[in-house]
Structures are given as C-alpha cells and as structure tokens.
Amino acid sequence: MSAATTISINEVTKTFGPITALKDVTFDVAAGDIFGFLGPNGSGKSTLIRVLCGMLAPSSGSASVLGYDCARQPDQVKRHIGYMPQRFSLYPDLTVRENMQLYGSLYGVFGDELRGRIAKVMDRLSLTQFQRQLAGTLSGGWKQRLSLACAILHDPPVVFLDEPTSGIDPVSRAEMWEILLELAGEGKTLFITTHYMDEAERCNRLGYIYFAKVLALGTTEELVAMPVVTPEGTRWVEFLCPGAARQLHRILAQPGVLDGTVFGNNVHLQVKSALGDDELARSFSNLLGEDISVSPARPTLSDVFVALTEESKRDV
C-alpha cells in the first residue's frame, strides 16, 4: 500500500449462503480520487461499500480504509468515513436539524462545535431554510442533500456514496455534483456508485463490476481504449441524421455495421475498419436519401460496459 492509497481492497470475497456477492475483488483507491463504481443492479456494488464501511465482514480477503482494517477495526473505519446509503435512511419524523444533531453526536461532535458544523454544512448545502421541516416532508433531491449533510457533518476524509443521485431531477443532480466536486476539491476521497454514464465520466477513476467480479479498472480514457471495446478489425464512427432512431434498424442491417445506437440525431456505430469514412458516407447517403458525412468517433463508456458484459457472458 503506497502512502497515497486511501482504500485498499485485497481479494475480497463475500458470500451470502449460496450466493456470491463479491468474488476476489482487488483494487486500490488513491487519496483524493473520485472513484466511480459501476455495474448493473445486484452486481455487488452496495455489498462492497458495506464491507468497506465496516458494516459487513468479508468471507475472505481483506480491505482497509485509511490504514484501518475494515473487518478488525470497524469502529476506527466508521469514525473516519461518511456513508450515504442508497435508500433514504434518516428519520422522517425528525426535523432536518434534529437529524443532523443526531448524526453529529453519533460521530462524537457535541456542543458549540456541533452547532458550528451544522451551520456550515447547512449553509453549504442550502439546507438552512428547511432546518425546522420534518425530513419526511422533503422532496427527493432535498432528502439526498440532507443525507449527504449527515454523512459529511464530522468532516470525514473519505465518503462513500451509494447512488447519491438516483431518482432525483436533473437540476438536483447537477447541484449534487457541484457539491461532490467541491468536496473532492478539499481533498476528500469519494467512492461513488452510479448508473449514469455522464456521472461516471466526471469520476477520475472507474471500476466496473459485473456479477461479483470487477471486470475493468482505470480512467475513462483507459477504459475506452481497452481492446475488448474495439476488437481488431473494427472501429467507431458517428454521423448526423435527422430522425435517426426511426432509421436505426435499417442502418444496422447495412453490411459492415456491427453495432450501434442513437443519441438524438447522432448515430453512433461500430463498423468493420475495412470500410473508410467516405465509403460509409456514400452507402448511408444512398440508404437514407440524405447527404451524410461520417467521421471517426471514440467509443463511449456505455460501449465499454456493454462490451465487457458481452465478453463476460461469453466466458461463462
């Protein structure tokens, strides 16, 4: 473990009876990273977070956070981290302030210091106006904010966030990310799970888990450059085409087109590299009756995860 390693995970396996939730998971997260942990529902994301937060002992292997062993020193771990669960887990029948007082005290912050911290965090998350409101009456986005507020009240160097933006509107989501980036700016290490690819791209390192196994680790650029995403003899292209979604099935049926999807009016395709841009442009222009110009494209994170998942399915 290097000095800059904040989270270290070493061959962690976790089984629940016959179910394997984590299988030989090994990776490190460096101090100050925004680590994005992705994977389908039920793939083991929340289980790993619970292991790292000292709430669940791994069946084998070991993990440490800030040098504290998650299984043997769970209380030390818990003291130095913040945890924001996937499901809103604060008391709906306590006010915003009362919930914060509870969690501050549980982390050993009392009196004037607690008042000061609450004021600071409320101000930062714009929660002050709601401080006397019952937590249960807040809307989804504000509940998530309160949840985050309670998780960072004791100023932990590491924060685990399990789908912090699930089910909230885009504006709240954007605001949430502003706050998260600010926290990262202060040097906090963030461990975030998400299903949103745009959020994944905001993370400076990513991990992808599929059926208990971590299939890929690295920066967005590293993941996108993985050979599995662009197997030999293929490349990625894109072109603009009004009403692209209606034409997609015809485009995919063209010879040399392997895979593809649509973003608005933008068609994003994996094709045989034998076909040049001009050649493709001609064939699509003919097909669609429009003047099409094709340009090379970078695979998206989504392409990466689809490719990894496909590969993993083939291996089984």
Next chain:
Amino acid sequence: MFRGLQAMALKELRQLRRDRVTIAIAILIPVIQLIILGYAISTEVKNVTAVVVDLALNESSQELVLGLENSGVFILQGAKLSYDEAYQAIVDGDAKAAFLIPPGFAPDAGDEQSRTVQVLVDGSDSTTANYVMSTVSGVSQELSQRYITQAGIVGAPGASVQVRTRVLFNPQLRSTVFFVPAILVLILHMPLILLTALSVVRERVEGTLEQLIATPISRLGLMIGKLVPMFWLGVLEGAGVLLVMVYLFAVPLRGSLPLLVVLLLLWVAASLALGLFISTIARNQLQAVMMSILVIIPSILLSGFMFPRESMPAIIYPFTYLLPMTYALNIVRGLVIRGTGPLALMPEIVVLTVFAVGMVVLAAARFQKRLG
C-alpha cells in the same frame, strides 16, 4: 361499489402466505388460549399451602389435622412452628393460612379456649380466603358432629370445635386489594414489551438502521439508548398507577415504598429487555405484535394474575415459573398487601434480575448476527 375487492383480497392473501411466522403465531395464540382456559384454569381452589401449629399433639388435634388434609384443599406443612413463625410464613407468602391448635385441645374441654382452633388467613386473594374459611368451618363441624355421635347423647352436650378466624391484611376481603397491585404489574409489562419490540423492528423495516450502523455507535449504546425513553415512560406509568392505587382504590401499601419503587424499576427493565429480545427475532411489525401477544396471554392467565397458580394442574404448574410476571406479581402483591420484607422476596428479585440481564445479552448477541 366493490370494484377491486377480489384483486385486493388476493394480494393480501399472497402477502400473508409469505409471512409464515405471523400465520403460525396467529394460529398458535387461540390454541394456547383454549388449552389454558379449558384445562389449566378452574375457579376451584386447591393446593393451598397452610401451616399447622399444633400445641396439643393429642388425638383430637391429629383428628383435626387429618380432617383438614382430607378436605383436599390444603397442603399442610411445618407442625413444629411457633405462632410468630406461622404469622411470618403468611407475610412472606410461604403459606396462605395457619391453623393454631391450643394446648390440651379437645372438643369437649371445659374451657372455651381449649375447644377453639385459631385460623389465620391471608386475605390478599378474597376467593381463596373465602374458600379456606368455608372449608375450615366444614371440617370443624364434621369433627364436632362425629364427637357428639361417638360420645353419645350422654357425653358432653356442649362438645364442639370452635373456629376463630382472623383474616390478615384485607379483613373486608375486597377484591380490589388483590387486583389493583396486579394491574400495576401488568401495565408496566404489556405496553412496554410492545413499544420496545416495535420500535427496534421499525428501524430495521424502515431502513434507518442502515445509516445508524454505519456510525461508530456501539451495539449496547444503540439498544440501551433506545430503551432509556421507554424506561421513563414506564416510570411515569408506574407512578400514575401507584397513586391511583393508593388514593382512589385505597389499597394500603404495607411494605417499604422505596423498595417497591426500586423493584418496579427492575420490572420495567425486565419488560423492556423482553421487548428488545422479541425485536431481534421479529422481521416486521406484525410479527413483533404477534410475538408480544404470545408472551402476554399466558402471562395474564397463568401468572396468578387472575387465578391462583396453586390450583392449576401439575402439568401446567411448572410453566407458571417460566413467566417473568409470576415473579413480579409475587413481589408486588407481597410488598403492597402483606408488607413482605426484601429477604423473603430475594428469590424473585434474583430471578427477575437474571432474566433482564440475560435478555439484553441475548438481544445484543442476536442483533450482531442480523447485521451480517
């Protein structure tokens, strides 16, 4: 008007079918109730422990003792006690009645005193006390009758066994004296078990536990922290019932008030601990309620709350010792009605203390498992 009824009923049925524990308990409760009510409980009084102080030790006294024994009502003990010891046995709850046979006891004795059996009866339970008194008078009449017949009409015409009864603690035999202290015990038991069981299960079901256990809170900190407000609720309840008992129902407190308060707090703690333990077994609120009822019903029927435990069949009797309320009733009735001292209550106090501590330890152990 009834649109959707069928769909709703089907959904409820499906949900219920997945909650096997609740169904099992729902079936178990009436069965247990039926068994207890039909089998264990009768208003007939049996097995009343009584002590005999036989200062005569002659043929007549033996005949009297035999008569009492044959009535089938009493379990007679300790023939060599003094009067004071016999009285103390009743105060301590070891006996419900005492028979004092004077020296030279004989139905045809010249002086009234030698013909008179003195009977001390614990008046706490008016039903038992009345039954004891009528049994004794029956036995004495029979004895007198036999004596007259044996001696022939020529014998002493005035031959008869006199019975002088003294009802202790509750001379007017008011049933409130018996029931109000017991209600104090029940009121500190039932709601506290339910509230505690529900409150912990609620944290689990609503997911708030998830955030709690991510903090450095200790298991005991979490559990005892949850119990503290309930404890004070129990204290308030207890104080209220105690005041009503003394001032509205005029049930005098014979024992020490500080001791009663301390022991009621112990009882509150034991009830909370039991609720906590239930909360670690129950998976949802409904199960928590059902499990609490499963404990409370036998507690009401078998602990001596309504029916004397001594009269229950031998197969059921040992089970009455499994209920914490049995001990609490002994303590509170003893202290309030008879003024029993701490020493005599020690076995009950020890059992309740062990029970409370044991339940908390068990709950803590089970709680850890549930996180994994």
